[in-house]
Amino acid sequence: MEKKIYDKLVYDHRPQEKRGQNAVIAFLIGGIIGVIGELLVEFYGYYLDISRADASIFMIITLIFLASLFTALGFFDKWVKFAKCGLIIPITGFAHSMTSAAIEYKKEGLVTGLGANMFKLAGTVILYGVVSAYIFGFIRLIIMGGA
């Protein structure tokens, strides 16, 4: 059978992914994470009497801590399976990717296992995050004079 004809055969038997439903769930769950983040910022700002920028950092730390804790307790992966990008795209996904890799490789030792593999998934995000921040920082400097 020719490969093109086979591709068509495979395509005909491929199930339709529920893209619409997945997008709606991701939108709602991602939105809820955003709302929780905003509430935390308000909470820290009000009760600790700190600036909004400082409160944002506290909020990020809280979300990272909770996501990591829930991953370690073993049920966050089930939430991710359901919410998909709703939990992967926010900071919770970043924390989850690191904690899950750390748990996976802890048996291979602190250096050769956990240390070497913890950034297996998150490493890409960090690298390209830094690179794009650098590029956009330059653009901002040139166009807006650093303002």
Added chain:
Amino acid sequence: MTTKYKDVYIADVSTVVGPYEAKGPLSKRFDRSYEDMYFGTDSLETAEVKLMTDSIDILLNKLKKDKSDIDLFIAGDLQNQIATSSYTAGKIKRPFLGIYSACATNTEGLIMASNFLESKTCDEVVVSVSSHNMVAEKQFRNPTEYGAPKPGTATFTATGGASCYLTTKKSKVRIASSTIGIVQDYDQTDPMDMGAVMAPAAANTINDHLNNLDQTVDDYDLILTGDLGIYGKEILIDFMKTEYGIDISNKYNDCGTMLYDLEEQKDVQAGGSGPVCSALVVYSDIIKKLQNKELKRVLYVATGALFNPTMVFQKENILSIAHAISLESVE
């Protein structure tokens, strides 16, 4: 390449499974099942070694045999450098051949054993396979606790160990013939759709087997593929019809769709996979049906996606292979 055998018999088989397989439709037919994924060991990798060693212990117990009775031990699994098989062989301390054909490993092992027995090189051979869901996920995909979303065509690596004791002494089930498959490349690149990768290999091997032996589908009560899953199964039926003009639809089933309850156990998506998947179904169910003559003749075609993550990241295609053996109930 097709070979006929006169004196190759299956003395007995054994199966050990993890918690998820134990909840499936074949649950009561397995020899042993565990409730967690570590089986009392420290790591997932050593847990898989335990699965395989357990299956051999059970098998030897059933037959009242000792390790020293084994002339040759053939085993394969999915772990890097087939570590499970090597570490099991380290405990058995008998002559050992380690093999790999991904999920087609079990029939590869049975074919090798049959050839050794038929040529009278040895009298008693044990063939074992295993796979562990979390070991495979860790090695081939993402960390197990990550829970990355997967499409509906993805399959679920079965957790279990299975062993088969082959001998030249007559028993209720024999291996009548075998066909060694040819590697197929149909430009498939999606590791989340292994059914589409493997279906052409299965089709090619089934066609070769029937042609070389001058047989038709009607000579078999059942044709069984390894782990194509729901969609791969449909692809194979269509492929056989259009390419070879052979209709297998009313005699055909796939082990990947039989190991789990696809309605209840939604996590498995398109079905089970892994070297042990087809072995668990054949050993727990099909062999017993052959022993009590419910089935007379079964063509068992294990299918393997020869998937290497590095090659796929380098934009190479995923290749596949399938090896077939014909199982017969003995009069």
